[in-house]
Amino acid sequence: xxxxxxxxxxxxxxxxxxxxxxxxxxxxxxxxxxxxxxxxxxxxxxxxxxxxxxxxxxxxxxxxxxxxxxxxxxxxxxxxxxxxxxxxxxxxxxxxxxxxxxxxxxxxxxxxxxxxxxxxxxxxxxxxxxxxxxxxxxxxxxxxxxxxxxxxxxxxxxxxxxxxxxxxxxxxxxxxxxxxxxxxxxxxxxxxxxxxxxxxxxxxxxxxxxxxxxxxxxxxxxxxxxxxxxxxxxxxxxxxxxxxxxxxxxxxxxxxxxxxxxxxxxxxxxxxxxxxxxxxxxxxxxxxxxxxxxxxxxxxxxxxxxxxxxxxxxxxxxxxxxxxxxxxxxxxxxxxxxxxxxxxxxxxxxxxxxxxxxxxxxxxxxxxxxxxxxxxxxxxxxxxxxxxxxxxxxxxxxxxxxxxxxxxxxxxxxxxxxxxxxxxxxxxxxxxxxxxxxxxxxxxxxxxxxxxxxxxxxxxxxxxxxxxxxxxxxxxxxxxxxxxxxxxxxxxxxxxxxxxxxxxxxxxxxxxxxxxxxxxxxxxxxxxxxxxxxxxxxxxxxxxxxxxxxxxxxxxxxxxxxxxxxxxxxxxxxxxxxxxxxxxxxxxxxxxxxxxxxxxxxxxxxxxxxxxxxxxxxxxxxxxxxxxxxxxxxxxxxxxxxxxxxxxxxxxxxxxxxxxxxxxxxxxxxxxxxxxxxxxxxxxxxxxxxxxxxxxxxxxxxxxxxxxxxxxxxxxxxxxxxxxxxxxxxxxxxxxxxx
DNA sequence: GACCAGCCGTTTTTT
DNA sequence: ACGGCTGGTC
Numbered sequence: 001x002x003x004x005x006x007x008x009x010x011x012x013x014x015x016x017x018x019x020x021x022x023x024x025x026x027x028x029x030x031x032x033x034x035x036x037x038x039x040x041x042x043x044x045x046x047x048x049x050x051x052x053x054x055x056x057x058x059x060x061x062x063x064x065x066x067x068x069x070x071x072x073x074x075x076x077x078x079x080x081x082x083x084x085x086x087x088x089x090x091x092x093x094x095x096x097x098x099x100x101x102x103x104x105x106x107x108x109x110x111x112x113x114x115x116x117x118x119x120x121x122x123x124x125x126x127x128x129x130x131x132x133x134x135x136x137x138x139x140x141x142x143x144x145x146x147x148x149x150x151x152x153x154x155x156x157x158x159x160x161x162x163x164x165x166x167x168x169x170x171x172x173x174x175x176x177x178x179x180x181x182x183x184x185x186x187x188x189x190x191x192x193x194x195x196x197x198x199x200x201x202x203x204x205x206x207x208x209x210x211x212x213x214x215x216x217x218x219x220x221x222x223x224x225x226x227x228x229x230x231x232x233x234x235x236x237x238x239x240x241x242x243x244x245x246x247x248x249x250x251x252x253x254x255x256x257x258x259x260x261x262x263x264x265x266x267x268x269x270x271x272x273x274x275x276x277x278x279x280x281x282x283x284x285x286x287x288x289x290x291x292x293x294x295x296x297x298x299x300x301x302x303x304x305x306x307x308x309x310x311x312x313x314x315x316x317x318x319x320x321x322x323x324x325x326x327x328x329x330x331x332x333x334x335x336x337x338x339x340x341x342x343x344x345x346x347x348x349x350x351x352x353x354x355x356x357x358x359x360x361x362x363x364x365x366x367x368x369x370x371x372x373x374x375x376x377x378x379x380x381x382x383x384x385x386x387x388x389x390x391x392x393x394x395x396x397x398x399x400x401x402x403x404x405x406x407x408x409x410x411x412x413x414x415x416x417x418x419x420x421x422x423x424x425x426x427x428x429x430x431x432x433x434x435x436x437x438x439x440x441x442x443x444x445x446x447x448x449x450x451x452x453x454x455x456x457x458x459x460x461x462x463x464x465x466x467x468x469x470x471x472x473x474x475x476x477x478x479x480x481x482x483x484x485x486x487x488x489x490x491x492x493x494x495x496x497x498x499x500x501x502x503x504x505x506x507x508x509x510x511x512x513x514x515x516x517x518x519x520x521x522x523x524x525x526x527x528x529x530x531x532x533x534x535x536x537x538x539x540x541x542x543x544x545x546x547x548x549x550x551x552x553x554x555x556x557x558x559x560x561x562x563x564x565x566x567x568x569x570x571x572x573x574x575x576x577x578x579x580x581x582x583x584x585x586x587x588x589x590x591x592x593x594x595x596x597x598x599x600x601x602x603x604x605x606x607x608x609x610x611x612x613x614x615x616x617x618x619x620x621x622x623x624x625x626x627x628x629x630x631x632x633x634x635x636x637x638x639x640x641x642x643x644x645x646x647x648x649x650x651x652x653x654x655x656x657x658x659x660x661x662x663x664x665x666x667x668x669x670x671x672x673x674x675x676x677x678x679x680x681x682x683x684x685x686x687x688x689x690x691x692x693x694x695x696x697x698x699x700x701x702x703x704x705x706x707x708x709x710x711x712x713x714x715x716x717x718x719x720x721x722x723x724x725x726x727x728x729x730x731x732x733x734x735x736x737x738x739x
Numbered sequence: 740g741a742c743c744a745g746c747c748g749t750t751t752t753t754t
Numbered sequence: 755a756c757g758g759c760t761g762g763t764c
Contacts, residue, residue, distance in 0.1 A: 088754070421740045564753090590752095
């Protein structure tokens, strides 16, 4: 038992041992919160004799859930670890609903609609309501509906609150969208949460069984919960109140999808008897990296729980600041640097990661890395499960599980091409709608030759094609009952002549690539072989719908990880490159006009910086290609918040080489002191450039100073260069006086 | 109903 | 630069 507490610092130990009542753990990055979470579970089971069946842990990704179980395997043995309930909010809700959704008058074999399905369905809604897609972008409308659902606002309530014209549109769409989802026996991502809350709300008896079962609740990444998740937790914890949440408001980066950091900030009001534990010692990073992170976060808006992070890890190498000429040069620098470090035996590929704000930025990196033969794995981007051929193939499997899934049905109605064109589809849809039945039902009626009052005007040839499709689907439904998943997939591939279809459609090269994806899909399907026959398909489909891309990171592969900053949350690497630290990218231009969202961008950078264990590179480019044109870039404003002596530029002597203050080894209680907000350490006290002064810049060339002023402890110089006037920060721009 | 050529928007982040 | 969509033709 005692070894469960060994090696934990006093705060961590308190977090593990405080068994009863609400606990809020405010944990800085790298403070071992995953460890605390895991050890607490182990402690409950091994030292307190708690039955693992009574524990529910919620993690942010499936990967985190899997890793937690693996660690518990080692700590308390597989038997105990397997009995535990661990998962993501969405995964857990899907499980709860599968069991109990009949209480809401629904079928258990519901499909889960991902963003692509959601958008397709929204298109259908717009067509049904005769709304123009151009004027009413499906994504925009769906975004409104999604945030309404995250806030637990039903269509009726939305209608009540709607004010503006657009709200009226959204209201009508929301209603129709829900009706179609129900008709398709489908739930979208947001419904998984909403419907679970509704289930618990309307059926206290069902809720009570869960409250009884889950005596201990643990939630990770609490700062990124949305309102629906918050309510869900409140419902589940209401009885036993053994709620243990861990989070870091400074790392809240999902506000844009409904996460509300106030859930965490108000925890003490929600649970007045809550214990609050601060984890401030960082075990991950060097002092240099931590100092940089603190400088960035401290310059932001005021925070509630201000943590004083410290580490005993020592100063480590200085954080590097690098400016590339353009994105390719930036990528080349990254690739060269990784190759250099690996060649020098300093690190392995797998310990390196490159992080960026947008997926589009990965292209230049991929090119540079592969040109140098640096192995890499790209996370995100064109996601595997979203590739067309994969989704098309999956659509058939989804139909086999639930033929009422109209989005999947229309998706493959004419794929591969079987002579069912747009007109036929439109007519079938119209007919089904006038009968008030799902498309599949309409197909059946049609095939059985049933006559209905709303007439159907289809050519005999079209009717025959539709019959053929129905036969195919029904064949799959039958096959599903007797064949294991992998065989079902093989049957499907044969019946639709998938390989030939791919060749026909895409040409040899592309078709082969796509066929590889189908084979990967088959390999994934094969993993469900061990399950009972009737569970294989549903489990497979559910996992496919809910896996995150980070779940696909292969920790065994010796390869550099390329990943977005959002997905990097919770991960750590010895060497981290943050690229594209420029205005418009980080902070992203879409967040520039909103103070809150700007702060979220800052936290995103903070998250990125704190992923690094030993070496950190902050990179930006002088010019960047976006869309089809290149633009000159301005270094991110957040860089200006980092005291210049913390940063080193390659090929330059350290900015403050004569002052060894930062090089001293950190003492255990060497609490980091934040620089006074809005005044960078070592910043100028007066302007040093005067109008008319001629200056030279490494990349811009010669120019003339137009004006200069002090901004946030730095000097902002406006210089007229040959191409145009530019504003530069004196601490970054390397302006050389001439004449 | 299939096919082709040209056009447009796409890109912020994701369970 | 790419892929999906539109509008035209066969």
